[in-house]
Ligand code: SF4
Ligand code: SF4
């Protein structure tokens with residue numbers, strides 16, 4: 001039974017179960033988080049100040065450098081490429097408001113598929129390192145992604161890994177959890193999705209995407225999909241990274257300011273490997289919510305309870321990935337009463353984000369020797385209320401996880 005069959009079977013079972021008498025009662029009375037009592041501070045993320053989650057908005061673009069015409073040495077070349085991503089990262093660059101236009105004073109943009117007419121050929125004819133900076137968003141998922149990022153690496157002095165998909169695989173990398181890889185995904189998308197199934201039922205033979213078609217004007221090809229989605233640094237050497245889904249205005253401002261300082265004033269660039277727009281602490285440390293380190297006996301979604309506007313979400317039974325996530329976004333989600341899902345990726349001391357979050361959650365269960373409330377069965381019951389643990393704990397970082405991907409075990413080995 002394939003991944004999607006099992007997914008559907010599980011969902012069907014859940015739906016059927018939700019009509020049972022027990023769950024009908026639960027539906028009438030929405031579940032409340034059931035915090036118990038305070039656990040020792042050692043088990044908790046660092047406490048944030050007990051201040052209101054609301055904050056006056058300051059537009060980071062007010063500090064965006066207004067570029068003073070062409071640089072002394074002439075305009076530099078820039079390229080922006082969109083690999084396997086949703087397009088949000090490309091759009092985020094327009095968050096620079098009208099200031100994006102002044103970037104045109106500093107740089108000729110040789111490629112930006114969403115906004116300009118530059119093609120692969122325009123990059124291929126350039127000399128090595130002739131592009132000063134290439135900003136690449138999205139993960140590497142097919143042959144075209146791989147070809148383009150390798151080409152841009154060859155032609156660029158600096159490469160910036162822009163956004164969570166490029167930095168950690170992001171949501172496209174959740175495809176690595178499908179054991180049958182690209183074949184199982186393509187089969188599902190083109191044959192099993194209800195609308196496609198209805199379409200295919202009307203055809204005499206299945207209509208499937210072809211990777212090569214001969215036309216009157218020559219061969220037309222589509223890129224080949226890979227089984228495993230990779231982060232950018234797993235394919236090419238990178239100079240800087242900017243996490244975020246998508247990166248914030250402040251991160252973009254810092255990037256443009258660093259490049260502009262280098263181009264106009266000869267100021268040294270940040271050291272290779274710098275992650276732009278992050279702090280050295282966890283998200284919990286910049287989150288204004290009050291951390292009481294309550295022990296939890298039930299995990300809930302924000303829509304199931306009246307979320308306390310000042311109390312830590314984890315204390316309210318809402319899974320929040322703040323303890324394992326690097327700071328820098330100014331706690332955008334938790335200020336809006338939504339849990340952090342970890343889009344900035346792990347802190348420098350965390351190598352395995354999912355396991356780190358799992359440990360942080362487990363530390364809040366009431367299982368102390370001197371005051372045990374939870375047994376093993378209770379813990380299993382609490383954790384089973386997390387509907388999609390892998391999808392939740394690795395929502396943005398699957399390419400970087402130690403697990404790497406699901407596989408189908410075959411007789412005599414994989
Ligand atoms: S990081 Fe987020 S916004 Fe950027 S391409 Fe990936 S999914 Fe889209
Ligand atoms: S709400 Fe999340 S980020 Fe804020 S203190 Fe609690 S666990 Fe940390």
Ligand code: SF4
Nearest residue numbers: 329333340341343344
């Ligand atoms: S709170 Fe978490 S999920 Fe939200 S923007 Fe910040 S790092 Fe990303």
